Every structure is written in structure tokens, then in C-alpha cells.
Amino acid sequence: MRFMVMVKANKSSEAGVMPTEKLLAAMGAFNEELVKAGIMLAGEGLKPSSAGVRVKFNGAKRSVVDGPFTETKELVAGFWIWQVKSLEEAIEWVKRCPNPFDGGESEIEIRPFFEAEDFGKELTPELREQEARLRDEMAKNQG
């Protein structure tokens, strides 16, 4: 099973404060452990939301909103993609992670990927096509 493991932002990550050398070393060691355990598929750190933008959709309209964004705790500061056997295994690995923000409060969120079997056998190619058509029609009606 695949999981996206997201390190949530906090004030210091949003302020662009770089992690201490000690934390970098600890994170490096943790990452190495993940790689050697064969579970880490990808992982990246993200710049603060002040460097990002949001594209808002309203019907056919699109508008671009510049960062930073205020709801700090809901923002993502970095992520991994892991392949493990269960949610519990992902949890146990996360517990082994050094506190991402040096002793302060922080949060890591674990979200499972959709897997083929989540759609069940009912979703045959014909049904999938039908679903796509329905969505198209709904979009037309709303547009």
C-alpha cells in the first residue's frame, strides 16, 4: 500500500527558517533508514507558501491568488511517498521520525493512496466510460 506522509507547516517553516544542522543530520539518518528498509519511493521538502500560488476555479473562471496563505497548520511543508504493508506500519515509521521542528509542536499526516481494488470489480471499462460521460454532462449542465 502506498501512503503520502505529509509534514505540516508551522510558523518557522512558513517564515522560511532553515532547519538546524542537528535536525538535518537526524532527518538525513531517518531518510537513509527509510531507503534502506526499501519503503521510500519519493520525498521532497516544499518552500513556504509565500513562494506558492493558488489557482481558484469558479465555473469556467480561473483566478490566481498569490501566497502566503494563512491557515498555517493546514499547509504542507514536505512529503514522502512510502510503500508499506499497512497503515499501522506507516504509523510506526512516522513515530520513529525526528520531530520535524526541533522540539516544538508539529504534525505529520498519513494519507493512503487509492488502489485499484478500492474501485472494486464493478468498475469495468464500460462503467468507467459511462461515469466519464456522466461527469461531462453534469459539467455541461452546471457550466
Add this chain to the structure above:
Amino acid sequence: MGATDIQRTVSAVWRIESARLVGAVARMVGGVGMAEEFAQDALLAAMEQWPRDGIPDNPAAWLMTAAKRRAIDHLRRGDLIDRKHAEFARHTPDAHHDADNDTPVDDDRLRLIFIACHPVVPAEGRIALTLRLLGGLTTQEIARAFLSTESTIAQRIVRAKKTLADAHVPFEAPSSDAIAERLPAVLEVVYLIFNEGYSATAGSQLLRPELCEEALRLGRTLAQLLPHKAEVSGLAALMELQASRLRARVDASGAPVLLADQDRSRWDRLLIRRGLIALARALRLSTQRGRYVLQAEIAACHARSLSVDATDWRRVAELYWELLDIDPSPVVELNRAMAVAMAYGAEAGLVIVDHLRGEPALQDYALLAGARGDLLERLGRHDEARTEFERAGALSSNEKEREPMLARARKQPANALVASNRSARIPQ
């Protein structure tokens, strides 16, 4: 937290920690077999106590202490099964004091996999022991994955551990000579596990993705532990690239979808990227490309192509030709034949396939009949094609593979003379 949640947590901790636990205990008692039993005892104790007393703050340390306590009791009682074991324990440095949790677990993983795939262990035992020691899989899980019974798998593991004990295989890091000599056997075990998941040899399901994931995990670990071995990175690349097609490999009913018919938008780009990176590393390390590197290169030709027609079939055919030098197997030759058919026409492919018909190893090989049927169909020789597809269906041991062959047999028009334009079916 309910009892089942706690059991799931115990299993998760076990999966993460088992190699480290077995390694630490093996350093105390000398042999892996006994160490594995003490570690298992600790696991059982956790299964019993944690639901009652709650999960300890540091579950990994709890398991380590419990396993080591059992090992120490055992050493104190002196109830060593035979004297050789006792000598063995004495010869192991710091038998009683080696409580270092700091020993890098990766060294232990490397030791364990080389022991699990040791030449003295019978071939079937290697797979079971590898999954047990490195994947932390239970006997029940291994049995389910291989559609076998728990008692069969348990027997294999017991026999494997006994062979290791009888042969006094020490718990030591393999020397670079030993790595060079035994690496092919290790890689073979990992690839066998992958293949059983990728193309199950029996049962009603073609794919058992959990086995692919186990093998991939082992392959990724090995690639980290032995970063200078081209074939290790080659195998990792090969498995990443093949696994990238898993989602597209069966249709909604579970029937196989051949490479030519796969919806390539469903291929997993993340795994393809990982595979191509591993392949690049393998090629940098290669003086002469080995079997896994070559197969990974072939898989990469497909991964890079947006369609069957855009595939560089000449290159694929050449790579199979090179692979034949290392692995002169009729199955490789059959794959080459299909690539040749794509690059130079069905007639050219059929010449090679017809040569293979005399090959004793392929007498009952469903894919040969299927491939031949395919080429005959493309040449408009439908009566012969029908016979071959029927034969392929009769020879398939996997239910999901049988039906498509029989369906193609039924589709052949009687005595038709018109050549079909359909693209070749690739048997992989």
C-alpha cells in the same frame, strides 16, 4: 485501541524490527535459526501482553529486551541442543555482552539475506526463509502468497534452519568474495518472489501484487546495501519497470492484458522514473552488462515508448540477442523472436519460433504455442493459428491465462486467406 488494532500494531513493529532483533540475538547465540525462534517468542509474548497491558512507549526496545532475555536464559541454562552449538556460541565474539542496539541494521539485513539464500539451503527453503527473515512475514502469510499450506511452509522453514545449523553457517557479514560468489543466488531468490507475484504460476489470480511489493522492497534494500554491484541495481531497475505496468496488466475481470494492448496511461510514472534512475546507475557500474541489466534495458525500451509502434523493436531484438549470450534459454529466444517479428515482420519471427518447436524444454510451454498462433494469425494462416491457440489454452495452468487463448482460437475465421494487420502480441 481494540485487540485487533493492537495486533496489527504488533505486526507492524515486528515487520520493521525483525531483522534487527534476529541479528542482535544471533550475535548472542551464534546461529540464525535459534535466534529467529527467540525473536518469535518475544513476538508471541507481545501479542499476549500488549492487548492486556497496553502498547509500551518504545515497542521496539521492549521486543529487543524480551528476545535477548530468552537468549540469555537459554545460554545460562546451558541447555544447548548439542555441543557444537555451545562451541559455536563461545566462538562468537562478545556472546553475552553484545547488546549493542547501535549495530547498523543494514549489516544485519545483508547477513540475513545471504544466510537465507545460502547454498546449503534447499531452493524452496530459501524463498520462505527470506520472506520470513527479511520481510517479517508469518508462515501463514507466506503460505497464502504461495497458495501453499501453513504446514508445508513451516516444514520448509524448519528444514532450512536445521540445514543452516547442521552446516554451522555463522552469523557473519559475507566477505567480498562470498558476496561475489553467492550474489547470483540471492538475486535469483528475489526475482523468483517478484515473478510469482507478477505472473503467478498457479491459481485463479494472475497477479499477487503483495509478492511483487515484497520483492521490490528487498531489491531496493539490496541496491542500497550493495551500491557498487551493477546487477543489484539492474534487478532493482527491472522490477521497478515491470511493476510500473502492474495496474495495466489485468483487465477488470482479472484476465491478462498483453503489452501491446495495455493502456499505457495507466503505467506508473513514479516507478518508471525510479526504474530508469536505477538502470542508469547500473549501466554506469557495468563493464559488461549482466542478465538483469539487459532485461532492465529491454523493460526500459517499453517504458519509454508511448505506443507499441513507437517502440524501438530493433533495439529490443538486439538486447535479447545479447541476453542469449548470458542466458541461452529458449524462453529468451522466444522473446527475441517476437521482437524480431515486430522489427522485421512476422515471417522473420516465425522462422525463429519454428526452430524452437523442437526444443524439449518448450514442449509444453503455453507461451510458445500462443506466440506461434499470433504470428500465424498475422500471416493469415488462420487454421494453423486456431490449432496453436487451442494448444496454448490447454497448456495454461493459470485460469486467467487460459481463457484469452481459447477466445482467440474461436475468433479465427475458417479458411480465411486475408492477412490480418494486427500488431504482434508480446508474450510478457
